[in-house]
Amino acid sequence: MNGIGIKYFIITIASIFIALGVGIIIGFSLNSEKFVQKQFQQQLNVIDKNLINLKKENDRLLKEIDEYKNQVAQQGKINNSLVNAYLKLGKIDSAVTIVITSTDYSYNDLxxxxxxxGIKINRIIKIKSSFLNIVNENSNEFGSYKLPDDAIKDITVYSVFDIKSELIKMLIEKRYIEVNKLSSGISDTVVLAGGNTLQNNNFNKIDRKMVEFFVDINNLNVIGVQQSYSEVNYCEYYKNMGLNTVDNVDETSGRISLIELIRGNNGNYGTKKEATSIIPSNFVGIEDAKKALENRRTSLLVEFEKYQNASLAVP
Incomplete structure (x- = not known):
């Protein structure tokens, strides 16, 4: 065999091996594709099965949610019925001022x-967050007033006796406090609405001083309240200063407790550690509530004359 024959022989053998290799590759590719398709179909079947199970679980949960909603709605109706039944014990004739010291929580729902x-609200006084910086303001802005003590004292007097000093007018004008006056006259009850986040625990800066002024007013009914979700338990502080308290006025039980305290009951109610019970165990009778209110108003008229004379004596 000459050189040319060997050359063609080698080329032929190489071509055969190349053809075999290509055939093997093509065959492997076809088999691999079938394998991949089979695996993919199996995964699709698993996913489809899981989706069916998830849909069943979702339908079950939606059904449970609807049942819970119905239960909540029924509970709400029961609560409203209980509140209405309680309110039929007698008309509440107290005149109330609400002083909101919390800068984090709203009391609009309350x-x-x-x-x-039907509770008569004379005034709603909101202490603004800017009030905390009042001591840093230019002294010329408030003249010879001692801040914040004079401001807090005048706020307490205004909240009870409706005596609006020049300092109160300045505080309103400069938006250190916000006032919504719904009616005139003396308030026999003050609801002090506090509670704040941990970052804004301002009890010692505002509430403590305010309570000290309130307790000096003879026979004034002062009630400290907060929301159940307040991070700082102001009602514990209020209780330590001798106030009646409700630490969950955003809940039905707390609102009943508040109404009962307005009627003249005593105690510390709610769900936190300072509370002695969720609601009062005994409700004040109609006649007892009337007598308590008459006594408060008689004492407050005497106090009113004292504070009015003091305000008139200021040059």
Missing amino acids: IDFLRKI
Whole structure:
């Protein structure tokens, strides 16, 4: 065999091996594709099965949610019935001022509730967050007033006796406090609405001094309240200063407790550690509530004359 024959022989053998290799590759590719398709189909079947199970679970949970909603709605109706039944014990003739010291939580729902059930609200006084910086303001802005003590004292006097000093007018004008006056006259009850986040625990800066002024007013009914979710338990502080308290006025039980305290009951109610019970165990009778209110108003008229004379004596 000459050189040319060997050359063609080698080329032929190489071509055969190349063809075999290509065939093997093509065959492997076809088999691999079938394998991948089979695996993919199996995964699709698993996913489809899981989706069916998830849909069943989702339908079950939606059904449970609907049942819970119905239970909540029924509980709400029961609570409203209990509140209405309680309110039939007698008309609440107290005149109330609400002083909101909390800079983190709103008491609009509570205010709406009290107005809806017919409790007379004379004034709503909101202490603004800017009030905390009042001591840093230019002294010329407030003249010779001692801040914040004079401001806090005048706020307490205004909240009870409706005596609006020049300092109160300045505080309103400069938006250190916000006032919503719904009616005139003396308030026999003050609801001090506090509670704040941990970052804004301002009890010692505002509430403590305010309570000290309130307790000096003879026979004034002062009630400390907060929301159940307040991070700082102001009601514990209020209780330590001798106030009646409710630490969950955002809940039905707390609102009943508040109404009962307005009627003249005593105690510390709610769900936190300072509370002695969730609601009062005994309700004040109609006649006892009337007598307690008459005594408060008689004492407050005497106090009013004292504070009015003091305000007139200021040059």
